[in-house]
Amino acid sequence: MNTKKLFLIFAMILLINIISASAPTLGTFKINSDIELKQTCVINGTFCDSCNISSVDYPDGSRIISDVAMTKRNGDFNYTLNSSNTGLLGSYRVNGYCDYGNDVRKTWVYYFNINPSGKNASTGDSILYSLFSLILFGVIFLLSFFVFSMPSKNEKDERGFENKILKIKYIRVFFISLIYALIILLLNFLNGLASSFLSLSIFAGILGFLFETMLRISWPFTFIMIAWIVVMLIHDSNLGKQLKKFENMDLFKNG
Secondary structure, eight states: OHHHHHHHHHHHHHHHHHHHHTSOEEEEEETTOOEEEEEOOEETTEEOSEEEEEEEEOTTSOEEEEEEEOEEOSSOEEEEEOGGGOOSOEEEEEEEEEEETTTEEEEEEEEEEEESSSOOOOHHHHHHHHHHHHHHHHHHHHHHHHHHHSOSSOEEOTTSOEEEOOTHHHHHHHHHHHHHHHHHHHHHHHHHHHHHOGGGGGGHHHHHHHHHHHHHTHHHHHHHHHHHHHHHHHHHHHHHHHHHHHHHHHHHHHO
């Protein structure tokens, strides 16, 4: 059931982006970058006299600018939106109109998208990212199940004394280390997916922060894992000597 829900979520994400791609759009740009707003206008086979921007709206609907004249060039009109106004992730709406003569006006509207990468993932890339993410999630879940199922300490008798060394606990530590590395890889895939998908771009900052944080502490984590194994090896070595001594004592008594 959980797998079906995940596939449904990814299918909805793809559908949202296909629908949004059908709307008039200037393109996708990187966050906090200057954006050249363009408009071409021809009425009755003649180039328009002027074009103006009625408004540019943030993804949340609040207004950035309004009633701004665009600059006329050889083949179009343009206006540069400053990078200080492109700090929100999402889809921006641009409304405007162009005039020809005194009584002919043509209105227009289009959108442009802002995400962390400035690029849109293709459908193939999106499916590949989603597939790898699902596979990694499944592997992490399976390894986590084994980690919780495996013993973390040596076997003890009814008095609470260790009487048998369990080497499987070393495999458990290896699985924990592998899970950590796979989580970093999963976060990297999810961050790439979120950075390229408009509908997921709001999560890119969080995923990117988690990825960077876990990547930075990977060396301390590796040191902790190695130290953990060394401590267990020393403990098991001492325990093995003690168990062997007790075993020899029992043989001496029986003899």
